[in-house]
Amino acid sequence: MNRLQRLVLRLTALSGLALLALPASAQQADYPQRPITLVVPFPAGGPSDALARGFAQQMGARLGQSVVVENVGGAGGTIGLQRVARSAADGYTLAFGTLGTHVANAAVYPKLPYDPVADFQPIGLAGSAPMLLLARADFPANDLKQFAAWLTARGRQATYGSAGIGSISHYGCVLLLAALKQSATHVPYRGVAPAISDLMGGQTDFMCDQTTTSLPQIAGGKLKAIAVLSNARLAQLPGVGTAAEAGYALDVRSWNAIFAPRGTPESAMAPLRQALQAAAADAKFGSQMHAVGVDLPQNDAAQPQAVTTLIEHGLREDVPALQAKQEFLD
Secondary structure, three states, rough: OOOOHHHHHHHHHHHHHHHHHHHHHOOOOOOOOOOOOEEOOOOOOHHHHHHHHHHHHHHHHHHHOOOEEEEOOOOHHHHHHHHHHHHOOOOOOEEEEHHHHHHHHHOOOOOOOOOOOEEEEEEEEEEEEEEEEEEEEEOOOOOOOHHHHHHHHHHHOOEEEOOOOHHHHHHHHHHHHHHOOOOOOEOOOOOOHHHHHHHHHOOOOOOEHHHHHHHHHHHHEEEEEEEEEEOOOOEOOOOOOEOOOOOOOOOOOOEEEEEEEOOOHHHHHHHHHHHHHHHOOOOOHHHHHHHHHOOOHHHHHHHHHHHHHHHHHHHHHHHHHHHHHHHHHH
């Protein structure tokens, strides 16, 4: 080896040591330098998947790198969330969390394999949507009062599908049944798509789902919206009444948020926050999301603290209430 080659090797080694000596924020000054994985902890075809893919495209365009959605379903979203919690805190593996993964699962799983607060850093909200009470197109009830009467006559013979125990669709129907002071038999599925398919086919009687996946099926005449499980009617379904109008104090909204593993440096968090907030403020994207009933976060609601507030409130108020309802745990 000649003198020049030895000098090159020495300089290379020194530059490597210098890089290791830099803090993580300095090493990631040019973040992102490669594609980012956004883990959706549910199968493809559901509401979280659809919304995640929209944000992935919007954020990728602003970050200058692809944001690749990876579906890691199972156990109510716990498998996917556990994977992200244990991944490197470098900004390249993110989670698309929900009300189910960060609140409801804490009521279902005594030994949740991740801590909803301690293991994640929220990047920001990625939209919220009201829940709908759905049935097959030829279902005899047309509003919530008629549905309550039908359910009284059927009792536990009535069945409702969900995306799985602890999912938002399960959570919504448990709260609905509690408000109606009624019971029904829960039929869990491995995702929203197969649950909706069986509902349309008459294998189950009703379902509680987000507008994101249900509005297209309602518009196509394949499902009937019986009620909006919230305080306000939807512009997309002006003829469908609310739970409040029927006399029930029920306001069920799903929410989604994007998270990084705890310890992710600010040099990655800042660009991710900026990309998420820019996507939420994009007028064209907002119009597309409004068409499926999704409200994108604006102003204070777009800040990470808004996610922390939702989680802390849910863990403090909702989890004890859900644990008191045995049907939620069955």
